[in-house]
Amino acid sequence: MLKIDNLHAGIDGKTILNGLSLTVNAGEVHAIMGPNGAGKSTLSYVLAGRAGYAVTGGSVTFDGQDLLALAPHERAAAGVFLGLQYPVEIPGVSNLMFLRTALNAQRTLRGEKEASGAEFMKLAKAAAEDLGLPYEMLKRSVNQGFSGGEKKRNEMVQMAVLEPKLALLDETDSGLDIDALRVVSEGINRMRSPDRATLLITHYQRLLDYVVPDYVHVLVAGRIVRTGGPELAQELERDGYQSMAA
């Protein structure tokens, strides 16, 4: 589904990803772990197409197409979802309006029929209920006045409604208490299916107790230095990243 080959990318003339290669197949969950500054967030931004990040080498294909040639909204319509580490507050735009506009924009770009008001409401209500976010909150401005945990739940609500093929979750576990972590993890697990893939980007092993990955990769200085199964996360938790850098 996703094939990253020898990717070099950076921002402001500084190289951050330095020959990163990774293949993610449908149905798989991959975790990328690494110390601060290893390039974890840069990877997620480059894959989602954020302006300012320059790709200087390598390639990324998604379902056979050149992902890097697509604009951010086209990537979303193709099925890429980025759950942000710091979800943005947007005063004056309600969550429901935002989400419905997004869903229908994606459907239009894919040549599908737009969701009716009733169909959308059903999707949004079900997603909010599953993730323990009061539906009333979705009527408020996007993330405004939401706690850290509520923002992350809201990201998961968006993901559930938009039903991406590939979820890139950038430190979705940061800032969550144990209860919120469990709810968000359940949200991620519910989305697991043979046609979808998930890339979890995280500092800590804790999330991986709830969402058990098929593969764990260690990212250091912009490249993957080691790949293993879930046990690798435990090893990292025990020994730290220091031992990997060598």
Added chain:
Amino acid sequence: MTALLPTRKDEAWRYADMAGVARAWPVAPEVIDVAAGEALARLIETDTTPGGASIRHFAIHIAAGGSLTFHILNAGGGYGRVALDVTLDAGAHFELGGVIIAAGEQVLEIVTTVTHAGPGATSNQIIRCVAGGTATATYLGKVAVTRAGQKTDAAQSFKALLLDRGATANAKPELEIFADDVKCAHGATVGELDATALFYLESRGIPPVAARTLLTRAFLSDALASIADDATREAAEARVTAALEPRL
């Protein structure tokens, strides 16, 4: 208003397009009298003839305990100016919501003088503007409180979004206070669309122009929030969206 053509030396005309002023001159003031205890609402839209010049000047008196809610959509023409001279008697209220959407080489202005002539009068003015191209958007807002205007509560808020490097926003709040027990607040900011918010919308599948429209409309909606009638407010929001789309 005098029949004499104003000049740029006059502070109130400093940012005006003088060629446009000459074309629109002379201007007959439109009079609005709000009777004691009466509540009125007005919504005006400037002439949108491309390249046209229009000046609307309102002389407004709100008698004791009366209130006027006034909304302005200033998006059209080459030069468009709406000037309000408002006098408030005791306990009267004036609410203004103004939207300026300027593009190309347009020069669009809202100029207000609100005089609190009696005790306990209140006024609230919210102006939001968007300027692109090499357009100029201006808000000059003067609040005057006479000796009789004790317990005045006046507020002014101006915010502008600049869409292009060549666009200009001018804001000049002015206070002239002769009473000693008053509350007058004002604030002005000029900025750009938030790049992080734009990326967030786009990353969810919203195309760039729609994302810019959504953010800009939300920004402008502050100025329309005080339209009490839902149908009128929704119609005004739709007019704003229609004016914005070709400019983004």
